[in-house]
Amino acid sequence: MFVVKYKNLFFLLSAVLIAGSAWSFLNYGLKLGADFTGGSILEVSYQGSRPEADTMREALNKLNLGPIAVQLAGEQDVIIRSKTLTEAEHLMMLKSLPFSGAIDQSPPTEKRFSSIGPTIGRELARRGILAIILVVILIILFIAFAFRKVSRPVSSWKYGIVALIALLHDLIIPVGVFSYLGVARGFEADALFLTGLLTILGLSVHDTIVVFDRIRENLKKHVGLDFAETVGRSLSETFSRSINTSLTIILVLVVLFIYGAAATRDFSLLMATGVLVGTYSSIFIASPLLVVWQKFSSRVK
């Protein structure tokens, strides 16, 4: 199987992607949204022509509500981010928004307002990190358990560790991509971002398990075969399934991205990235890693 043969090439590609993601993350960081840091988001919609962002900024800065970010969204909408506002401050802000264009002056309509206290945000972030750690631990335990009857030539916990490496791979790359998008497109990580990461965790392992499962079966079926060959055979047998499955999931996500609600657009992009790298890692990283590990430990012995 070409995957096992050219494994170093794929390792290199992943190493480059991970290094790029890590660089982006360390350089730009992840822009955390109000969901995590606390703060307010006001989204208003204008009929007719909306005022310039500068005009709005000027009007809002007079309120002395601390730093205010004004962002134009879609054709008619404006998103205003600021510190956590009280209801009085919220009303004050609404009233001081400039009216639309010169001819048919009309006030904007409020589409959405959320004001999140800082403690709530911190709690969400803490819970999220805890959830990711818990999912990782449980999944590794689950794999070690599911493969408990497989010990030769690679013991079951190694499947777990390799799945963990693939999983980190699948987490680091989307996070890197989105930390870059934070700078390039003003993306902010919100609660849905966290949800997306957690789902990627599940899907990543889902893909890896399907391949491992085939290795487990082929180890029993073809006893004489060399481990590398068994892995190669399992990969080619599951290849079309892996591609087709990710293709359908990505198909659905692309549709969700184009036609879905604005609220889930970033989410579908994140998920698509995750599914893409998840499928890639299950074929090109996880299984070849098993081969490398097996070779390394047999050489040591």
Added chain:
Amino acid sequence: MTRRRIIAVILILFGVGLAYFDSYPFLASANQTAWFYRPFKLGLDLRGGSHLVYQADTSDLPAGTDIGEAMSSLREVIERRVNAFGVGEPVIQVEQAGLGASEVHRLIVELPGVTDLQAALKVIDVTPVLEFKTERSEGKEKEAIAKAYEKARTQYEKGEAITPDPLLAQDPQFVPTELTGRYLKRAQVQFTSQSIGPTISIEFDGAGAKLFGEITAANVGKSIAIFLDGILKSAPVVREAIKDGRAEISGDFTVTEARELVRNLNLGALPVPIKLVSTETIGATLGQEALDRGVRAGLIGLILVAAFMILWYRVNGFLAVLSLTIYVALMLAIFKLLPVTLTAAGMAGFILSVGMAVDANILIFARLKEEMRHTDNMHEAISHGFSRAWASIRDSNLSTIISALILFWFGTSLVKGFALTLAIGVLVSMLTAISITRTFLLSIGVRHTGRLNRFLFGSGFYLTAKS
């Protein structure tokens, strides 16, 4: 064979029935009183509304107070207020976060359809009011009020407009006193030898005891009414003037009633102050837009997946699409029956689960194709294909379910909606992919894996060569 075919037909009819049930509320001829009329439950982000989070300040509660109990009476009071405000289907929940010293208690209020945040806040942001009122003495005033009420009643019965009258704002039975929950130290349920049922003992603070003494002295033989949030709770009769600030309310209470009353009394006296920490308002148009977009994305996604499956997997693909359609109808019915509150994130979870439902079928078909190379017997190929694919389907879906469970456990309401639909979706899809697709495949009744059948039940661009 005949049996399988009958089951397959029943499954299809079942799917059609489910689809009718799902779409019934949207039909023009829908009858709202029909027993199977059940609309979908939509979350705030799809129908518009307000989501408020209050933090309770429990630091001033005396040591030993049952905070959980205080919170649940707070919840009841807020629920009463919200209901009085006339909001349909409000959700009011108590939430606890953190442990030990950092423990916080929150009250979450969801008001569907309410986008005037200020009006909603006004209704909620009042602590419960406990009032003591005395009987209105007989006389001109009482008669005047009674007359005003009588007049209003006749006008109401005749269907006329009621003439506004300041007297109507007054209670004909009771007169308010200065004594309120502010002066109450605490209330307790008691069992005494004198009475059969439980009694309630009240203790006032210094100023309260003085007031209570004066009021009781002036009202021996009459009743003192206890109002909580404007609702008459009990009207015990005063037997003698009470100077020590202690009172006993005896009445025909059941133990539960007495406990409830005590809780309400303590709450009036020791309200848990609440502070608004987070608000979210979603306009109705934004919600409608999100809903329309979600539905459209779901439909387009389903059509594309169906097209892909039929083109690539041919007959198998067609059968998979059939069972996928039943899956979707079944999921929608489950959403209505449980019910699951649908949010934008929840719909994303559901749409994603459609993609994963397809995966189980793809796994099975890949296996089937392999098995067809080894055997001439189609029936055997199908059953081997299914049983060999099962381990992969089970293990991989279990890992997704693990993630979904943790998401549900840890998440905020938004994340929970996603996790719930994803978890239900994965569970149901395992069932439909395995049992329904298999029934369809077997009911076609192909016996041999000939060249034509290997094409029809194979996949991809090439004929499957027989090895």
